[in-house]
Amino acid sequence: MIPSIATVCVSGTLVEKLEAIAAAGFPAVEIFENDLIAFPGSPADVRRICADLGLAIVTCQPFRDFEGMPQARRQRTFDRAERKFDLLEELGCDLLFVCSSVSPEAESGIDRLAADFVELGERAARRGLRVGYEALAWGRHVWDYRDAWEIVRRANQPNVGVVLDSFHILARGLELTSIGRIPRDRIAMVQMADAPLLQLDPLSWSRHWRCLPGQGDLNLSGFMDALAATGYEGVLSLEIFNDRFRAGSARSVALDGHRSLIWLLDETARRLGRPLKGAVPMPPPGPVEAVEFIEFAVSETGRPALEGVLAALGFSRTGRHRSKDVALWSQGDIRIVLNSDAEGFAHSYQITHGTSVCALALRVPDARAATERARALRDVPYAGAIGPGELDIPAVRGLGGSLLYFLDQASALGGWSAVDFEPVAANVAPTGLTHVDHISQSMQYEEMLTWLLFYSSLFETRKTPSQAVIDPGGVVQSQVVESGLEGGTGQGLRLILNGSQSHRTLSARFVHELFGSGVQHIAFATTDIEATVRQLVANGVAMLPIPENYYDDLEARSDLPPEAIDRMKALNILYDRDASGEFRQAYTTLLDGGLFFEIIQRDGYEGYGAANAGIRLAAQARLQPLEAPVFGEAGAAPE
């Protein structure tokens, strides 16, 4: 299948849209009619611009309210069609895209509608053009692709086919097997869109909430399987009407779009167990086995403070880099790299963002394969300067310009800590932290779908529906992405992506005051949170104070013994439970740099304490009033 995208998907003027689409590597484009009408030049100019950019024009759509017009209006409708044919010829494309009529004047009757397509097909044939017919989910008489196909079948013109748009079909919950019975040469083109499940009328849902394949909840696999059964090899074009995309960067949305189609074709071919025309060869997605290390960029002057916090959390410096000003800190199965080198990536990152997480290293089954897959998905590879004898750890660009490293145990990469670091004896008593439970990344609201797609296309992942969390400064959308949790060989990866439209939430203030998206908090696991927190407090760690009301409420709504609640209250531990088990969590206060840590004890529980998130955010807001900058000098005045 040939990847394509409609100009309506991205922001900007027509030329900006086309440039972004070409830069993302698309070979073909659908021009949305409004973009052409608003363009201050001729269709021939658009044709030239597209040709220069290497973009084939698939169609200029839609052509509305065509079929079923009463006799008095019918002639005028064909006159309109002839004018549209002129336009298509000028643009150098051959497909008239008709969407089903929404006109209150439109008449029904399947043979009556088929007769309109007989005449339209004959007129198109005289000019060497084709016609495609799409059933809009809110069409007046035709809103089911099976009816559109029956009309096209009865019209019986070789140059008239159906357009299948995944949104209209799946939004209506239509069965999909009938797709497989449409002859492939009668499918004029296919449009792809996903969407989150919402209780909305189809029109509002379609015009504002469509998203890229993999970003929503529709059964695109079922759609693709049925489509593949036809043997269709034509255009697969993204048609996404989405308010976030209209506000976002055209280049980024176009690139995400291409990535989503590459992912969709790969996934479909894998599920079907056979090659699919147009699919890019790449290694299969694998699980993330564990977070191998977390790297902080920190200046020489900022380092003592961060080292102090790590030591108080029970981390020891266990390695000294052989050639750079970099140290390895560890506890249990957690490894933290502090990079203060005066050159290189971490240094530039620190200058821009202050003390912050500049890289995450993920353990995967095969690092080379993960890198190859990232490349095929058009992720951006990164190659840094390697010192003599140092390992060349493969990496791609991640959120906010940070890096995502891939490591495995099968290759030499497994020995990264011994190769790059000279061991130092541990000198701090551990506090019972065992591993990284999860990492939360804050980002612009408009970026959330980008990073959801980034992780979910690259790895074998599971996502849970996005949740709204209430911060005293506004609403934060929170999206969980997990990998490698079931039957894995490590702790897997749990990520929380946070974004908010309000500028006053803690998440948004982090992004704005620290000049970009990034890791805002890291949760470490313990098997005995009370002992751990007691030790942290003794070490001088300031824990986030939780109000008494929380514990009164907990007592009222849970069957926990009062002594247990008193112990949690004394240690500022929050509690949750679900059908699978119990959960306890506590937070440190914010560090300079806006980052904070969480301590977690899971006993079977698989969630993240969403019920407590509002309590935590209110407690943080009390300590960081909205009027004051949150993040101290690190964020306000980067060195």
Ligand SMILES: O=C(O)c1ccc(O)c(O)c1
């Ligand atoms: O929302 C619309 O009007 C509209 C127009 C053209 C399409 O292809 C479509 O799927 C929807």
Ligand SMILES: [Mg+2]
């Ligand atoms: Mg459509």
